[in-house]
Amino acid sequence: MGCVVEVGGATAGEVEAIERIFQARDRQFSRFRPNSELSRVNRAPREIVTVSKTFGQMVERALAAASATGGLVDPTLVGALAAAGYDRDFDELEPRAEKARAGAPGHWRAVRMLGRLLMRPVGLELDLNGVVKGQTVDEAVGLLSGDGFVAAGGDYAGRGERDIALPGGDSVRVTRGGLATSGTMNRRWLRAGAWQHHLIDPRSGRPAASPWVEVTVSAATCLQADVAAKAAFLLGRDGSNWLDARGLAGRFLPEEGPPVVNDMWRRSVSAPMAA
Amino acid sequence: MSRMPKSESTPQRSRIAAAKERAGKAKTVLVATAVIAFFGAIAAERGAHHSTSSGTQPTASSDESDDFGFFDDGGLAPSQGQPSTSTHTS
Numbered sequence: 001m002g003c004v005v006e007v008g009g010a011t012a013g014e015v016e017a018i019e020r021i022f023q024a025r026d027r028q029f030s031r032f033r034p035n036s037e038l039s040r041v042n043r044a045p046r047e048i049v050t051v052s053k054t055f056g057q058m059v060e061r062a063l064a065a066a067s068a069t070g071g072l073v074d075p076t077l078v079g080a081l082a083a084a085g086y087d088r089d090f091d092e093l094e095p096r097a098e099k100a101r102a103g104a105p106g107h108w109r110a111v112r113m114l115g116r117l118l119m120r121p122v123g124l125e126l127d128l129n130g131v132v133k134g135q136t137v138d139e140a141v142g143l144l145s146g147d148g149f150v151a152a153g154g155d156y157a158g159r160g161e162r163d164i165a166l167p168g169g170d171s172v173r174v175t176r177g178g179l180a181t182s183g184t185m186n187r188r189w190l191r192a193g194a195w196q197h198h199l200i201d202p203r204s205g206r207p208a209a210s211p212w213v214e215v216t217v218s219a220a221t222c223l224q225a226d227v228a229a230k231a232a233f234l235l236g237r238d239g240s241n242w243l244d245a246r247g248l249a250g251r252f253l254p255e256e257g258p259p260v261v262n263d264m265w266r267r268s269v270s271a272p273m274a275a
Numbered sequence: 276m277s278r279m280p281k282s283e284s285t286p287q288r289s290r291i292a293a294a295k296e297r298a299g300k301a302k303t304v305l306v307a308t309a310v311i312a313f314f315g316a317i318a319a320e321r322g323a324h325h326s327t328s329s330g331t332q333p334t335a336s337s338d339e340s341d342d343f344g345f346f347d348d349g350g351l352a353p354s355q356g357q358p359s360t361s362t363h364t365s
Contacts (some may be wrong), residue, residue, distance in 0.1 A: 005359055068345035151360045163354045165361035170354075177349025181362040216362055220347035228346060247348045268351035 001026050001133050001153065002090050009139070009160075010147025018150060020141045028055065029132045031125075032089045039117065042078070042125040049118045058091050061223065062131045066108040069231040071202055074106030078125035082203040084196045085189055095190035106202030121192065130230065134180065134223035141222075154181040154229075157222040165215040168253045172269060178222030182229040183214030183253070200233055210236045214253040217243060218268070 005022050007015055025162045030036045041049050051059070062075035080103025081087075085096065102147040111126070112119040121146070140150040147160030156164055157178040164179055165171045172179075184197035184207075201208035215233040219225035228248050232239030243250040249265035261269070 008359055025286060064345055151362070154363050156360065156362050161352070162360070163356050163358045165358035167362070171358045173352040173354050175350035175352050177347075179349065179362050186362035186363065218351045220349055224346050225349065246346045248346060249348070249351050264348070265351065269353050 001030075001129060001136075003133070003153030006139075006151040007148070007151075008158075008162075009220060010144055014143055014145065014148075017143050021140055021143070022136060022152070025132050025136045027060065028052075029128050030259065031129070034108055038126065038128060045122055047119055047122055050116055051118045053116060054117065056113050057133055058128050058135065059111065059113050059118060059126070062126070062128050063108060063111060063113070063133060065131060065223075065227040066106075069227060071106055071108060072231045072234045073227050074108045074200075074202040075126050075128055075131070076107045076120075076124055077103065077200045077202060077205070078127045079103040080105075080200045081127065083115045083205065084180075084198075084200065084207050085191045085197070086198055090187060090189075093128070093189040095179060097192060100191040100194065100196050100206070103200070103205040105205045108202075130226055131223065134178070134221070134226035135221040138178065154183075155226050156180065157223045166216055166251060166259070168259055170220075170259070172251075174218065177218060177220040178218065178225040179218050180222055180225035180229045181214055181216040182226065182233050183212065184210075185213050199230060199233055206234075208234045210234065211237070211238070211254055213255050215239060216251040216253075218249040218265070 001022065005018070007018055010018065012165045027033065031042065033039060037052060037055050041051060041055070059075070064117055065073045066075065083101040084101035085100050086093065107121070107124055110121055110124060133152055134155050137150050137155045139150050141148070141157040141159060144150075144159055147158075149156060149158030149162055151157075153169075153270045155178065156174065158174060161173055161175045163171050163173050166182065167181055167185065182199060184195075184199060188197040190194050190196070197207045198207050199210070200206065210233050212233055217225045217232060219228055225248075227242040228243060228246070228250070232243050232250050232252070235242050240250060240252065240260070244263050247264060247267050250262045251265050252260045252262075254260065
């Protein structure tokens with residue numbers, strides 16, 4: 001998944017089990033492994049493809065995320081990512097002279113799952129990485145027998161209360177559920193001297209222009225937090241209200257200046273401790 | 276050991292056979308409906324995909340999106356000590 005996985009509070013056996021699940025998900029869902037199930041599905045020259053149960057469930061989660069965000073978090077933006085220059089494993093990306101292009105806008109509504117049958121127009125490729133990462137962190141925490149946590153590429157989920165450092169300084173205590181950060185601080189690259197990043201605006205098919213460099217969201221699960229953080233980032237200054245309307249706490253870090261928090265975050269973090 | 280007379284068991288078997296036949300027909304109808312719905316969706320989406328080069332435009336705003344049941348709040352509190360880990364950018 002192109003990220004470091006950190007595990008706390010696990011036994012040696014649990015660490016091994018968590019390692020195995022992340023490795024298995026990477027083998028199955030990497031778009032840069034030619035033999036991954038995702039790559040095989042994306043190459044399939046038929047509109048209907050039979051997929052594994054896990055794959056189908058991830059597609060269903062991705063479609064639910066797209067629906068819940070009004071299409072902002074869209075699993076069909078592979079062409080736009082490639083047009084922006086993200087066409088190989090992130091560690092292999094180097095600055096290039098050619099300009100980034102706009103890719104095709106999102107088409108998530110053209111994707112359907114029926115049991116284990118996936119239907120999509122031939123050539124419409126899927127990128128499930130975000131959903132897979134969040135869901136795998138949630139599942140990995142489920143493997144812990146006691147208090148502990150799993151963190152991977154900005155996504156955190158844990159059992160028990162724990163203080164978590166936030167982008168730009170400061171920290172917060174997570175008492176329940178997951179915490180996720182989406183942004184452009186790390187996963188970005190240069191094309192013709194201009195920074196590109198992986199958070200594609202499905203309306204334009206280009207990396208989103210946002211006043212934020214990092215958006216952190218707390219939700220009941222890591223997957224929900226990750227999806228909400230991406231949507232809030234893409235919504236720019238409307239992201240704060242969007243999160244409040246859904247009862248989610250969010251923290252927004254601009255390029256310069258102090259972080260901004262929404263009402264839900266402010267209420268949670270300034271709430272008096274129980275006696 | 277006594278046996279049921281044939282005349283009594285035959286109507287019972289007939290009723291079972293009839294029930295099985297009705298269940299089979301219902302199952303066939305259900306499968307056919309699902310297949311028709313699935314291929315109907317394919318046809319509709321194919322038309323939509325080919326007719327709109329601009330794709331499906333996101334509609335997210337504060338009020339527009341079908342997020343019923345997807346999001347639930349987590350739990351946050353003021354920090355009380357040294358962080359155990361961090362939430363880096365993804």
